Amino acid sequence: MLGYRFQRYIWNNLMVLCLLVRSGNMITNHCSSAHGTIAKGQRLDGYTFRTLENLGTKQCVKECFLRPSCLSINHHINMTCELNMDSDTNQPGSLSQNIEYSYSNIDTWTGFSGNCTRSTCSAGQKCFEFTSTTICVVTECMNRPLLGVIASMEHGSVGQGFQATCKTGYEARGNDANVTCMGNGQWDISSSYCHRTDSSGWILLARFGSGNSESVLSTWTETGRDDNRDANMPDECKETNTSSVCTRHFRSGLIDVWETLNPTQVKFSLYTSGIEVVYIILNATDSDLTSWFSKERLLSTSFTDLTTTSKIRVFSLSGPNASRRFYIHKSYASCRNDIGWVQIMDGQGVCFYDTAVAYPKFMYSSNNQSGIVGTDTVVAEVLAIFMKT
Known part of the structure; x- marks a missing residue:
C-alpha cells in the first residue's frame, strides 16, 4: 500500500490540474505544425524510461518534448510510445532494425506551440501548460x-x-x-x-572516511539515520576499498535495532589502500550500541599485546573527552610519551598528535603492538564496523 505522504502528493497535484482545467485555463497541446525527422523501421534499444499507450507519432514526440529527461522516442505501429533517456547522437550504432517501429531524435523537431520549452522543468518532471502559467510535476x-x-x-x-x-x-x-x-x-x-557483507560474512554496520568533517560518534549514535535507504548514497561509501574518496560516512539502520538483532560478534577494522591494517573482534552478546566496545568483551585482535589481561587505562567507544573516540590507551605521560593502540580523533585535542588538516583522523600503533602516540603511530584512511548474528 502506498504511504500517506505519497498519496497526498498525488492528490494535491491532481487537484491543481483539475481546478485549472475546470476554470478553463488548460491549453490544448498543439503539435499540428510541428515537424522533424522520423526513421522508419528503426528503434533505439535499452534507453526507454516510460511507455505510453494510444498515441500517434507527433503526440509521442510532444510527450518527449515536455520532459527534459527525454531525448528521443520509439513509436510502434500499435500506437505504443516509448520515451528514451538517450539518443542515437550520444549512442552511435545503438539503433536496431525493426519494421514495427519508427525512431525520432527530439533535437530534429521544431514547431511545437505553447509556453513549455525543453528547459522549463527539471529531470524527471513533465511540463503542463495553462493560459497564464506552466507547472512542472514529477512524473x-x-x-x-x-x-x-x-x-x-x-x-x-x-x-x-x-x-x-x-x-x-x-x-x-x-x-x-x-x-x-x-x-x-x-x-x-x-x-x-x-x-x-564482506567475503567472510561480516555485515557492514558503518563505514567512516577520514577527513570528511563528519563526526564519527555523532554518526554512530544518530538514531533514525539509515543510509541503506538513501538512493543518493555513493557506492564507494559502503566499500572499504579506498581507491575512490567518499565525502560522507555510511550508517546502517541495523544499528537502531541492535537489541533485537542481538549480534554475537562485532568487528572494528581500520583500512589503508583497501587493506585491513587493524582488526579487533569483540563478543557482542547482550550488549548495546556502545557497551560492545570494552576490554572485557575482547575476543581477538591484530595487536599481539592487547588482551583482556593487558594493562589498559582506557578502552572506550565514547572516549575520555570530547575529541577522542574508540580509544584504547595504556598510559598517559604528558602527551609526548602517551602509550596506546588506537584512537579516533573527532576534532582538535590537547596534544600535538591530535592535530589534523581535517577530521576525523584515524590513528593506530604500528608493528601490531602498543606504542608511543605520535611517534609509533600511523594514520588509516577508513574505519569500518561489522557484525555477525
Missing part, C-alpha cells in the same frame, strides 16, 4: 533505485515499484521490502533490507 524517477538492490527497473513512473532482491555481496535482513518511485522523484524502500 518519473530517473536515478538508479538503491544500493545493494537489484533493479528490475532502472527508471520508473511515480507510483511504480517492485519487490527488492539483493545483489551479490549483500544480505537480506528483515521482512520482504518493496521499492517505490515516490512523488519527489526518488526511489524509496519500505524497510532497510539489503546489507553489505
